[in-house]
Amino acid sequence: DAKTTQPTSMDCAEGRAANLPCNHSTISGNEYVYWYRQIHSQGPQYIIHGLKNNETNEMASLIITEDRKSSTLILPHATLRDTAVYYCIVSTQIKAAGNKLTFGGGTRVLVKP
């Protein structure tokens, strides 16, 4: 399974953009990059995913480098409620259909007032 590398932790000022980097240098051509976040003692929440193009939704933007070896999740205006552990995951196809998410340690993001 392709591995991801993320910073252990980072702080962000409330109202500013938060840029979360992720390295996935062994990603295969058909593997997607997914981002989830987990607020303490809750289930992970899906944020966004992409293959090779940049993606944007109501929560965040995902920037994937042209060689697909790294990506950045951007939270445009961080709020205190965005304090969580953010996981960058390379999804692996399992059996005929379905995907396996391998969660690493994630980045612990603390949004400060």
Added chain:
Amino acid sequence: DGGITQSPKYLFRKEGQNVTLSCEQNLNHDAMYWYRQDPGQGLRLIYYSQIVNDFQKGDIAEGYSVSREKKESFPLTVTSAQKNPTAFYLCASSIVGLAGKNIQYFGAGTRLSVL
């Protein structure tokens, strides 16, 4: 509301006892998954099922069993053979399709402790 319901929220197991964690979804998803999370760690896949009456082992299936008799339900039994069951257990579901289409949605989790 559509979603995934896990129960109970907290569960205690005595030595040598089997316990069953419930997971129900009303999202009409074909695939369901069980993960285990230890403190400060990421999630690890225990079992998954892509269709009723079929399921597959994940990375850490030893000491666990599952069934999938109904599309909506995917219970996980933690058996006495699991020697270190204390963890946070998460259930997820997704549609079945190509890797870019099957976003997994998670329940709120069950925290299991050993007495």
